Amino acid sequence: MLPERFLDRMKSLLGEEYTDFLTCYDRPGYQSLRVNLLKGQEKDLAEKVNFLKEAVPWAKGGYYYRSEDKPGRHPFHEAGVYYIQEASAMAPAAYLAPVPGERVLDLCAAPGGKSTQLACAMGGRGILVCNEIHPQRAKILSGNIERMGIENALVLNHEPAFLAKRFPAYFDKILVDAPCSGEGMFRKSQEALKEWSPENITMCARRQRDILESAAAMLRAGGRLVYSTCTFAPEEDEGTISGFLREHPEFYLEEAKKYQGMTGGMILGPKADMPEIEKAIRLWPHKLKGEGHFLACLKKEEKSPDGVLSPGGEEKGISPKECREWAEFREEYLKIPFSGSYIRFGDQLYLIPEKMPLLTGLKVLRPGLHLGTLKKNRFEPAHALALFLKPEDVKNTLDLSLAQAERYLSGQTLPAEGEKGWYLISVEGYSIGWGKLSGSVMKNHYPKGLRI
Known part of the structure; x- marks a missing residue:
């Protein structure tokens, strides 16, 4: 039972396409997952996970599967060979397109699907900061970072405004998958359907503007920001982006490839007001194999103020003498060297990414790769280390x-x-x-x- 006021608005937005849109709710949604490219080559992974038949066009490593395949119950799921993720939800990280060595922020990261997708593109190089404001959801995020064997992620639990003060113009690329009214997930989520109201849309739009303000402050000159939602509400999509661009002339919308079934952003008022909004992208469930999504690729002008390369300084790490037990374990059981700096949280030892910013004053759930526990005269390896390693490494x-x-x-x-x-x-x-x-x-x- 879709809300009547929602249906009235969608009929007004879609016109002749409204019947096709409404009919898609009578069909089951598509099931999809993304193979973990940190575990191997896509072709090899897809062959090993033998129930993957059709690729998701816009996402490297994305595939559709049948509901009867039940990948969540397969041992490969626990091994982090893949991440079960809705196909349209794979688009924002794909359009952000990070490369190895960059400083990347996923500002609203839980449960971690997009963060793990960004990590695959980065190949273990650079710094991936994954932030979630809600503590319990941040724990789920941290667990998924561990399961996928990611080594260069810093998982934080902060409000965006706090991070904006801590990381001015620091990141090369930022993903803002903003909390929204969830209209695009009505076919999959009864919870989103129950919580829908015009008042909630207004509240979400206000919150999204605040989050975007914080993200803008953290992006370096020339950097890219992708804003996304899983809602159809224009107030949260084109409305939010149009308002942001009016207040931030240093940003502009990038033209991005649209795959079959994707359309441009919708003009809400006179076309002369914001013609570039058509460069945004809408994903419609009646046009492609996925749920409803919106995204916009924003670029910050090169003439913007220079970034702060190391806000507060960088973590120096501890001396090798402080992790002697780890060195002995590594010599006895591992075949690969571990270069880089280490940090201790109590008796827990982590390998931190190169040029890790200073962690003092941050609420940190995971500061890199968890190696294990330093015990008296012995070392006990962490589960995260096992999921990072390959059999040939030991x-x-x-x-x-x-x-x-x-x-x-x-x-x-x-x-x-x-x-x-x-x-x-x-x-x-x-x-x-x-x-x-x-x-x-x-x-x-x-x-x-x-x-x-």
């Missing part, structure tokens, strides 16, 4: 079949032979956790909170 491995992996994920021990010590456990070549061999028993170190 000296001891145990590769499981899908049936064996299900037993491992439930917390069971496994029979095994070999030298005692730590083993990277994998499923069909993809790392999934740690085990420790003692005698002929592989003790299970899959985190208890994740066990199935």
